Amino acid sequence: MELRISEVSKVFPSHDGGAVVRAVDSVDLTVADGELVTLLGPSGCGKTTLLRMIAGFEDPSEGDLYFGDRRVNNVAPNRRNATLVFQSYAIFPHLNVFENIAFGLRLKGLREGDIRSKMEKVVHMVGLGGMETRRPSQLSGGQQQRVALARAIVMEPELLLFDEPLSNLDAKLREQMRIDIRRLQKALGITSVYVTHDQAEAMSISDRVVVMKDGRIEQSGCPVELYARPRNRFVADFIGKANFLEGTASEGGILLGGKSYPMDTAPSEVGEVQVVARPEAVVLSRDEGHFHCDIVRTTFLGNLVEYEVECPNLGTLTVHQVNPMTGELFRPGESIQVSLRPETLHILEKE
Amino acid sequence: MRKSLRELRLLCRDPLVAFLVLSVAVALILFVVYPLGMVLVKSFQNVEGAFSVENYSRFAQFKYLKSALLNSLSVGVLTGVIGVLVGYTAALTMVRTNLPYKRFLHLVFILPIIAPPFTSALSVLMLFGSNGLITRGLLGIRNYSIYGFKGVLISQVFTFAPVAYLTLRGVLESLNPTLEDAAMNVGASRWQTFWKVTFPLSLPGIASAFLVVFIESLADFGNPLVLAGSRFPMLATQAYLEITGSFNLPLGAALAVVLLVPSVTAFVIQRYFIQRRQYTTVTGKPVDSTSKLIGPGAKVVLHGFLVLFALSVALFYGVIAVGAFTKVWGYDFTFTAAHLLYAFKVGGQTIKDTLIIAVLATPISGIMGMLIAFMIVRLSFPGKGLLEFGSILNFAVPGTVVGIGYILAFNRPPVVLVGTLTILVLNFVFRYIPVGIQSGVAVLRQIDPSIEEAAQNLGADGVTTFRKVTLPLIAPAFFSGLVFAFVRAMTAISAAIFLVSANWNLLTVQILNQVGSGRLGVAAAFSVILVSIVLVAIGIIGKLVPGRTGGASAIQVREG
The missing domain is CATH 2.40.50.140 (Nucleic acid-binding proteins)
Incomplete structure (x- = not known):
């Protein structure tokens, strides 16, 4: 499915009564079917706000969002079929690994047999085999990350979203997870948007990188293009x-x-x-x-x-x-x- | 055994610390454990002082006494259920929606906490009594009786729902809203998200809040004394009446023991089984998530409920303020300052007494609380668990039981204190240190020991470290504890009513006496004076304390 972001802005009222904050400023972006696009930028550049608008947790102040031909501006987050891997993992602490991953499937009202077969596939795909009955508190950071990933892909979403999913992992594990996420995304062919502030992560995982600053897109292109032909000093400095x-x-x-x-x-x-x-x-x-x-x-x-x-x-x-x-x-x-x-x-x- | 020996040896290396630990232990045994033991002993004696189980067999035989237990339990359970419902709804709305006047609503909700716990009984009489504003004035009903089950229930719900609200607000604030986002993200509707994520995660907190309200309701003395009436006996007041009315101390003690059983049971469940199960999912950096959990329709309904509840609270306290300046409540609503003048005339001495007692008890209680908190968190010595339990036990013991214990323990040699200022101050100090301890423990646990190590590493010795690093860090909690201890010392009644004398009287007792003799206007005037003193004191402490502590926000340390 193609994702189209058309002239989208998000305006927050300022806290001290001063000028309003344009967290996202007229962003135009199309993500092709099956493509993985990374939103890259320093903190406060609007990348997470843009992602949250795609997921439906924030409403755009201006502009339109399209999933394929469907305009989703007014679609509730639970009806978007765009699953998100959260930075904090957001694992439900009162449910075990199996129940966490099956959470969305059960809401769909799937038969227990179908849930089991889907689960079996995804659990092995992310490497959590044998841990189904563990409690979240018994999992390491990397395993929690895998639960969050499994919970998102088991829904077979039209759009897969990542909000700095690897920022809480140590360096070695982070590199392994990059490779795993990239492999899974290619194998499943799901259109994906990935948010990060780590340029190495963006370069290694993406089909295309979108560099953002102050709510605007500075440059968008494949990793080689951004490295070899950065548009301006900001992009050149941020990448490499x-x-x-x-x-x-x-x-x-x-x-x-x-x-x-x-x-x-x-x-x-x-x-x-x-x-x-x-x-x-x-x-x-x-x-x-x-x-x-x-x-x-x-x-x-x-x-x-x-x-x-x-x-x-x-x-x-x-x-x-x-x-x-x-x-x-x-x-x-x-x-x-x-x-x-x-x-x-x-x-x-x-x- | 070997471990405790080693701990003992380590402790003795520092004689000052060993001495402090020992003094605290002795003080707790003398002023917490010993009085309770005396109640237990007395309950197994007959009027002549010989061993006997006749008090308990009388309790088992007489329907009137049995129904006191049943009434107390049923009011406690129902107050708990309604209080939690109201408190949870209010807390959820406050935490998960944005309201422009949130802070103001919050202050209105916690108003009942700084008022004496039975002012709502006075309001109930003024609104629903035989001359009540609503019953007689609005509906024109004559000879309506609010006394009994419904009166006590209404009054207690207003008194204790704010307690549930504060507890549950803390619980919901520690639940990461990202979890709700995650549920909706995989297809859960708002309703499903609430029932499958938010509610199960707050369930331990709900159970905890219920038990806290249940304990407070069982221990409540003022509301039942005003509103229960003779046909609806309740345990706390019945024990008091047996002692002051029938002079049957052993039976009073036995009723106190009967009251103690469900209270301490609930306390142990709450503290040792439920509190540990609570989920804290907010860690590290705060999450700026505007949760979509509450939809626009639900928001309107919930806001309506919140405003309605705030208006009711305002009405409850409004009638007292108006009543204090009204000639004859229910008949003649012309303005008068007579009640206030009368209150100052007959109660001037009482106001002074109350202030002296509160001002003496507050700092002692605060300093002891911090000291014990420090021992619990930073020291290890044999019997630490017992010391901790002993120091917070008074949280669960109904004031009536403590009051009876104090008159039993301190009315004959070697320690004769009944009728003195000392016994009142001691009673307040040991009743309200648990609050200081709880806030102190919470703060000390948050202070990474490496901060203190850093100071020592840079050349500070133990005392300097405590003075320059630890003390400034725990000061806010200390002052919050002070505010609470002061409010409680000013507004307490259940234990104190056994200990007041002609020489040393308390405002709260004075208010109850006025209500008892039907002078509602004077009672209201005293209440206004009392609440004013409390507000001024909170203001003063708030001004003295740097930062965002003190003031009304300090009240929040209550359930720590």
């Missing part, structure tokens, strides 16, 4: 690490720190521009390069080495050297040659 360089663009290319770099495509604007260079777009060498710089800090991270490099013409740069075991390590205080990979440079829109 970034060096921002001041340069001058012309028809032929771009002038950075006195060195001209050719561009594949003609720049959209000429004159003073801001350019983003990802840490791995900077090349360090003892022998050849475009700028003379000094190593300030060296941090060995295993799969890569992060350097802080001071360049007289460019400013301070963060540099990633991948696969450090095969190359040579530079020490703090060492003088070094720096060059940029022209194909990875990207000009940002002015804000």
Whole structure:
């Protein structure tokens, strides 16, 4: 099922009687059938409010929500068939695992036999086999998360919603759950909206990422697109690490720190521009390069080495050297040659 | 055994602490356990003082005495049921809907808690009595009798529904509304969400609130004394009448023991079986969920109910305020200040007495409460569980029983206290420390020991840590406990009525006497004076205490 969000806004009256707060501001977004779209942004950007409007817990102040062709603005939350995996899990503490997952099925009035067969499937799908009679207080955080997930997918919803579901788990478990959620979502083919403030989570799980700020969409695109061609400084900064360089663009290319770099495509604007260079777009060498710089800090991270490099013409740069075991390590205080990979440079829109 | 020996040795390393623990234990034995034991002993004696079970066999034989138990229990159960219904409805509406005048409604609801527990009996008389505003004035009924079952019930519901409301409000506030969202999200309607999620999760709280109201209703003394009448005996008042009217102390003691059994049973169930089962689903950061549990239609109905209940409470207290300045209630409604002047004339000394007793008892009770709370939470010593039980036992023991215990225990050598100021102060201190203890324990448990460790780690010694870190953190709870202890000391009647004398009298007793002799106007005037003093005192303590404690919000520590 396709989800269409059309010019939706949510206005909250302010608490101190001042101006109203536009938590969500004219958002337009279509999620294709079977697609997983992530709403990504810092806290207070309106992503959770938008999700709660889709679930029906908040009413849009303006605009329309469509599930397929059905306008759902006035449909009660319990009639939407859009199940939500809550951040706090919201497991019913008075029911055991089985009863929690079967809660919605029983409300539907399904026969006990049908419930059992659906349950059996979903319980194994999320890896909770054998725990059906446990109480929520006997479950670990990761298991509670799986109960919440099972409770949502057992309903075979038209739309699956996630509200920062992994934020209460430790790092290792979080990575495992990302993979599991992605696998389940693809296998079931359910249209999904996923809210998070963790860019790595968004990149690893999504077909498409929507970056939000102050209730508005800053940019929407697949993970590669957002990383390689961020629209503006906010998006570039929020997704991955970034060096921002001041340069001058012309028809032929771009002038950075006195060195001209050719561009594949003609720049959209000429004159003073801001350019983003990802840490791995900077090349360090003892022998050849475009700028003379000094190593300030060296941090060995295993799969890569992060350097802080001071360049007289460019400013301070963060540099990633991948696969450090095969190359040579530079020490703090060492003088070094720096060059940029022209194909990875990207000009940002002015804000 | 070895564990307690080790604990004992550890305790003795700090002689000051050991001394404090010992003193508290001795005080509790002397002023809580010993009087209760005396009641039990006396109940197994005949009038001559020899061992006998004749009191209990009389109780089993006489229908009148048996019906006192039955009446007390049935009023208790019904007050509990209605009180919980009203309290739950009000709490649910307040917690799950947004009302602009919520805070005001809340204050109206808790008004009965700061008023003396029997002012509603006075209101019932003024509204439904033979000269009542509604019965005679509005409906024109003559010779209507409100005395008996219905009068006591109405009066107690108004007195104790606010208690249920406060308890249940706390319960509902600790239920995460996200659970309701989750139920609706998988297809539950509002009705289904309520019955399958909200209600089962609040059930332990409901049971707890019911038992608390049941205990308070059994212990209630003022309302039955005014409204029960002679054809509807109730245990608490009957025990009093046996002692003061028939001078039959052993029979009074036996009735007190009969009253004690259901009270303590309910208390033990509430405290050791139900309170532990409560679900607290709000953890960490608060959830800003605008729950859709209550639909627009239900909202209108519930709001209507809330406003109606608030109006009734306002009416109950309004008639007292009006009655205090009305010539003859029911006949002549012209304004007069005569009652108030009369009250000051005959009651000036009583007002002073009451204030002296409350002002003395309040800080002692507060400090002892904090001390015991600290012992319970931060120390370990043999018999700690017993000490905790002993210190909160008075919460469950009806005041009538305590009063009888005190006159039995302290009317002959070595300790002769009856008729003195000391016995009244002691009685209040030990009756109301449970509140200080409960709020103190709650706050201390919330203070992570690592905060105190941090202070020590930075160089503070034990005393400095307590003074600079622990004390400021528990101060709000301490002052809340003070407000409550003061309100209770000002408004208590059941135990105190046995202990007052010509030298030391209390306002509440004075009010009951005026009601007894039919001077409703004067009784109303005394009530107005009493409530005014309480409100001023709450205001003063609220001003003295920094932060959002003190004041009326402090009343909420009541059921802790």
